[in-house]
Amino acid sequence: PTPEGLLHGTAMARTILDTVADALAERGNTSGRVALSILPIDVYGGAPTTDTFSIAQGLFESLNRHANVINLSLGGYSDSPLIRQLTQSASQHGVVVVAAAGNDAQTTRMYPAADPGVIAVTASDASGQIAAYANRGPWVDAIAPGDNLVSIGGQSWFGSGTSFATSRVSGWAAGYLASAGAQRGAATRMTLGRWGVASSPRP
Numbered sequence: 734p735t736p737e738g739l740l741h742g743t744a745m746a747r748t749i750l751d752t753v754a755d756a757l758a759e760r761g762n763t764s765g766r767v768a769l770s771i772l773p774i775d776v777y778g779g780a781p782t783t784d785t786f787s788i789a790q791g792l793f794e795s796l797n798r799h800a801n802v803i804n805l806s807l808g809g810y811s812d813s814p815l816i817r818q819l820t821q822s823a824s825q826h827g828v829v830v831v832a833a834a835g836n837d838a839q840t841t842r843m844y845p846a847a848d849p850g851v852i853a854v855t856a857s858d859a860s861g862q863i864a865a866y867a868n869r870g871p872w873v874d875a876i877a878p879g880d881n882l883v884s885i886g887g888q889s890w891f892g893s894g895t896s897f898a899t900s901r902v903s904g905w906a907a908g909y910l911a912s913a914g915a916q917r918g919a920a921t922r923m924t925l926g927r928w929g930v931a932s933s934p935r936p
Contacts, residue, residue, distance in 0.1 A: 739883060739890045745806045746771055748881045748897055749904035756908025767911045772800055776807075785813040788845075792819040796828070801920070803908050804903035805832035805851075806896035808843040817848045824850025827918040829906040831875075833895040840870035847872045852924060856880075856898040867895055875928040877901040902928050 754765045776791040777783045788807070795803050796819065803823060818935020832846035832856040842867050846853035856867040863869050864879045878895040879902060906924040913923075 738758045739885070739888075739892075741776070741806070741896065742773060743885070744802065744881070744890065744892050745896060745900040746773065747883045747885060748900035749804060749907065751881065752901045752904025753782060753908035753911070756905045757912050760909075760912050762912055767908065769907055769911045772798060783807070785811070785816055786810075788811055789813070789815045789819055792816065792823070796823055796826075800828060802829045802903050802907045803831065804829070804900055805845060806844055806899045808833050808835050810841060810843060812842075812844045812848070816845050820845050820848050821850050822923070827920065829903070829910075829920045829924055831903045831906065833899040833901050834873050835868040836866045836894050837868055838866050839868055841868070842870070842872050851865075852902060852921065852928075854902050854928070855930075856893070856895045864893070864902040866893075867898075873930055874925060876930050877903050877928050 737809055749771060753767065753769060757765060757767055772793040772795060772796050776787045778824060823830050831852045831854060834846050834853050835843035845851050853873045854875045854876050854877060855873045856864040857876050858864040863876065867879060877898040879895060879898040880891065881897050883890045883892060902924060905927060906920055909923055910920050
């Protein structure tokens, strides 16, 4: 955390780790220990927004460094052929690609979440229903709790949004892969089995 508060990427990393522990516990491992690492790739720099080419560079770097799960707690309403090509290549090679559906309470497709091969994640509220702020629609594949209490260095922050839901799904996929010894190709199927929206027509 900076003096100004907790940064988005740090909150996502903490949420991923929290859900890795949940995935281990579901498999009977309550130690919270597993061989796993997070590769942080900054596609924003110091800016509040980014562009599709920077995201594509980040995707390329993550694939070049053999990531098994790619968390994209970001998105926009313009589809990018370059990003789509990279996410499809990742999916075809068994990489689990997870992206946020967006926080605008609408059904318009968010990218790269809506791209083929990407698990599009929306957020649920405390009752398990789609959160009032969360995007929705037939292009959404999964739903997860859209909040987390992030505790680091004796301080705590509460955050909400589909970014948190996305990090939960990514964390579960990473924990499952690391603990089950599963083949990468099975991880997306198992992740959708755990978090999938029953009404989603997407594979």
